[in-house]
Amino acid sequence: MLPLFDLSLQLKGFPMKKAGEVLDEILSIPEEQYEQYIIRKRKEIVDFHLKNNASYQGFIGNKSIENWNDIPVLTKKEFQKPLVERLSKGYTTKNCYVNKTSGSSGDPFIFAKDKFCHALTWANVKRLFGWYGIDFNRSYQARFYGIPLDFIGNKKEHLKDLLSKRYRFSIFDLSDDTLEKILRKFQFKKFDYINGYTSSIVLFAKYLQLKNIVLKDYCPSLKVCLVTSEMLFDDDKKLLEKHLGVPIVNEYGASELDLIAFQNIGNEWQVNTETLFVEILDEKNQPVPNGQEGRIVITSLYNKAHSFIRYDIGDVGILDKKSTFKKPLLKKLIGRTNDIALLPSGKKSPGLTFYYVTKSIIEDDGNVKEFVITQLKLDTFEIEYVSSIELTSIQIKKIEEAIQTYLEEGLTFIFTRKEILKRSKSGKLKQFQSKL
Numbered sequence: 001m002l003p004l005f006d007l008s009l010q011l012k013g014f015p016m017k018k019a020g021e022v023l024d025e026i027l028s029i030p031e032e033q034y035e036q037y038i039i040r041k042r043k044e045i046v047d048f049h050l051k052n053n054a055s056y057q058g059f060i061g062n063k064s065i066e067n068w069n070d071i072p073v074l075t076k077k078e079f080q081k082p083l084v085e086r087l088s089k090g091y092t093t094k095n096c097y098v099n100k101t102s103g104s105s106g107d108p109f110i111f112a113k114d115k116f117c118h119a120l121t122w123a124n125v126k127r128l129f130g131w132y133g134i135d136f137n138r139s140y141q142a143r144f145y146g147i148p149l150d151f152i153g154n155k156k157e158h159l160k161d162l163l164s165k166r167y168r169f170s171i172f173d174l175s176d177d178t179l180e181k182i183l184r185k186f187q188f189k190k191f192d193y194i195n196g197y198t199s200s201i202v203l204f205a206k207y208l209q210l211k212n213i214v215l216k217d218y219c220p221s222l223k224v225c226l227v228t229s230e231m232l233f234d235d236d237k238k239l240l241e242k243h244l245g246v247p248i249v250n251e252y253g254a255s256e257l258d259l260i261a262f263q264n265i266g267n268e269w270q271v272n273t274e275t276l277f278v279e280i281l282d283e284k285n286q287p288v289p290n291g292q293e294g295r296i297v298i299t300s301l302y303n304k305a306h307s308f309i310r311y312d313i314g315d316v317g318i319l320d321k322k323s324t325f326k327k328p329l330l331k332k333l334i335g336r337t338n339d340i341a342l343l344p345s346g347k348k349s350p351g352l353t354f355y356y357v358t359k360s361i362i363e364d365d366g367n368v369k370e371f372v373i374t375q376l377k378l379d380t381f382e383i384e385y386v387s388s389i390e391l392t393s394i395q396i397k398k399i400e401e402a403i404q405t406y407l408e409e410g411l412t413f414i415f416t417r418k419e420i421l422k423r424s425k426s427g428k429l430k431q432f433q434s435k436l
Contacts, residue, residue: 003137008163019119026274034326041301049307052089056307073285074311079109091305111256114305121258124274128262132224141166144196171200179207186219198230199429208243216245261330271328291321344379351432357406361399375434382414
């Protein structure tokens with residue numbers, strides 16, 4: 001069979017053969033030499049951008065850099081200027097891979113990768129998916145992602161889907177009628193794996209639960225489901241495992257960087273050290289010991305077109321104490337730094353705490369399909385939900401009491417039942433957000 005996926009990348013100028021060879025070299029570096037490899041690659045990429053990238057030179061300015069921890073941290077705010085002003089010498093929008101972030105953090109921007117860096121990303125992604133028997137040139141993907149709605153963007157994505165052996169399900173309408181049509185597709189198409197946004201696949205699994213169906217019984221070719229872009233809670237993972245009937249793999253990535261962490265076959269969230277250097281930093285931009293919570297800050301070791309050096313991605317996480325330079329393990333992804341609830345007492349709490357506590361109660365009977373929480377004022381929160389029947393006053397009181405137990409008393413909640421929840425342009429569902 002013609003390797004259409006590899007061929008399509010090669011024809012666009014992405015050097016897949018060279019990327020595969022370099023990746024093999026990286027993977028062959030022994031553990032005891034890996035720290036030196038990371039230190040060398042960090043220095044190379046900083047030196048390159050200080051010499052060739054005017055935007056990064058301007059960001060560093062006259063700051064004295066004696067060691068790695070002296071390098072200032074970049075945020076998305078630094079990228080709120082035209083892409084051409086951020087590209088390194090010799091790189092243009094014509095000779096790079098150019099794309100746009102989803103904007104789920106509230107600060108979308110256009111970014112670029114040089115073609116070798118993008119090829120190396122794909123070589124590594126192919127390897128990781130291969131852990132679960134997935135071959136992008138042969139395996140058939142059921143894709144639960146958003147899609148551009150404009151004519152040209154829509155056609156481009158459908159062409160990519162064709163070349164990448166993907167069948168895309170629109171996630172902007174996930175009514176029961178649509179979910180029934182999706183189920184029928186699984187009966188007649190030999191999908192090898194599911195890949196897509198967590199919330200959409202969970203919603204599909206809830207529909208299967210309602211009908212008491214295990215998807216693999218309908219689609220025996222199905223091997224695995226890989227979820228991405230949104231938090232995967234433990235109870236949702238159990239639901240997916242039960243009603244999809246296949247292993248559930250959790251990936252964590254960022255379009256401007258790469259896959260950041262990928263669940264290995266030992267059920268560990270293994271951090272990508274092949275193309276990235278991932279740090280967990282405190283409020284003073286200093287590394288915290290493994291096992292402690294901090295901001296996730298990432299350096300792209302191979303992107304020469306655009307500087308991502310000590311780049312604060314906007315997430316909070318913890319590295320496992322048993323992490324090594326070659327195999328760091330992400331123990332926990334806590335959420336986004338901008339998803340913090342500020343409470344009247346002065347207390348700060350991750351917004352997902354509200355979501356998690358509410359979730360533990362609101363979905364007990366399967367009535368509520370999806371919900372989101374928005375902080376409107378210091379003491380006021382709106383809970384929008386989609387359900388078959390409206391929540392009762394008893395259920396609402398139970399939710400309010402649980403949140404007060406976990407957080408504090410005196411909070412006001414507005415419950416609003418919706419036909420459908422608003423998703424971002426990319427199709428993601430933002431589970432908690434603050435309007436403060």
